[in-house]
Amino acid sequence: MGKLTHFNTKGEAHMVDVGAKAITHRRAVTEGQITMKPETLAFIIQGSHKKGDVLGIARVAGIMAAKQTANLIPLCHPLALTHVELELDIHEAESMVSCLCTVETDGKTGVEMEALTATQIALLTIYDMCKAVDRGMVIGNVHLLEKEGGKSGYWVAG
Numbered sequence: 272m273g274k275l276t277h278f279n280t281k282g283e284a285h286m287v288d289v290g291a292k293a294i295t296h297r298r299a300v301t302e303g304q305i306t307m308k309p310e311t312l313a314f315i316i317q318g319s320h321k322k323g324d325v326l327g328i329a330r331v332a333g334i335m336a337a338k339q340t341a342n343l344i345p346l347c348h349p350l351a352l353t354h355v356e357l358e359l360d361i362h363e364a365e366s367m368v369s370c371l372c373t374v375e376t377d378g379k380t381g382v383e384m385e386a387l388t389a390t391q392i393a394l395l396t397i398y399d400m401c402k403a404v405d406r407g408m409v410i411g412n413v414h415l416l417e418k419e420g421g422k423s424g425y426w427v428a429g
Contacts (some may be wrong), residue, residue, distance in 0.1 A: 293379070293421075294377055294379055295377070295378075295379075295421055296375065296376075296419075296420050297375065297376050297377070297378055297380070297381045297382050297418075297419070298373065298374070298417075298418065299374050299381060299382045299383040299385070299387075299418045300372065300416045300417045300418070301371075301372045301383070301386040301387050301390045301413065301415050302370060302371050302390065302412070302413070303369070303390045303391065303410065303411065303413030303414070304367050304369045304410070304411060305367065305408055305409065305410045306365065306366055306367045306408065306409050306411070307366055307368075307401065307405050307407075307408040308405050308407070309363075310404070310405070311401050311404055311408065312363065312368070314401065314404060316361060316363075320400060320401075325397055325400045325401065326361075326368070326397070328396060328400065329357075329359060329370075329393045329396040329397045329400070330357045330359055330393060332392050332393055332395075332396040333355075333357040333370070333372060333389040333390065333392050333393030333396070334355045334357060334389065336388045336391070336392035336393070337352060337355045337374055337382075337385040338352060338355070339388075340384050340388045344384055347384050348380050350376050350378055350385065352374060352376050352382065352385060353376050354373065354374065354376075355372070355373070355385070355389060356372070356373045356374075357372050357389060357390075357393055358370070358372075359393065359397075368394075368397060370390050370393045370394055371416075372386045372389045372390045372393070373386065374386040374389065380421075381418055381420060381421060382418075383418055386415070387413065387415065390413050391410070391413055394410045394413070395410065398410060414428065415428060416428050
């Protein structure tokens with residue numbers, strides 16, 4: 272086992288000062304996937320879950336999570352979001368559900384964390400609702416696809 276190093280961070284945590292930044296239109300797009308047994312995916316497609324529509328509930332959970340990001344991640348700025356959209360697509364051949372999330376605001380800081388949080392929570396909601404039939408589901412490949420706004424302008428994953 273490697274040497275354990277302790278770092279004293281007392282007094283070093285702070286939110287970035289965005290006061291002097293210009294208000295611009297900000298947008299972030301993220302994606303992620305959850306893979307599962309084919310039987311689990313069939314269960315989702317059939318819509319026979321006793322708790323309700325798995326994908327519909329996951330979509331709402333993701334939207335709610337985007338709005339709560341500043342309460343979940345300590346140094347994120349609270350933002351007034353203008354748009355949150357989650358697309359949950361079924362990929363039967365891969366026995367997978369993919370999540371594509373777009374978040375927008377007009378503000379002084381970006382919305383990447385809100386989009387990433389929404390994606391993760393939507394996928395976690397699918398896991399939560401289906402874990403009784405498939406504990407081996409795997410959430411993965413959650414990442415930023417593109418962002419725009421602010422001084423850095425447009426960025427797209429390569």
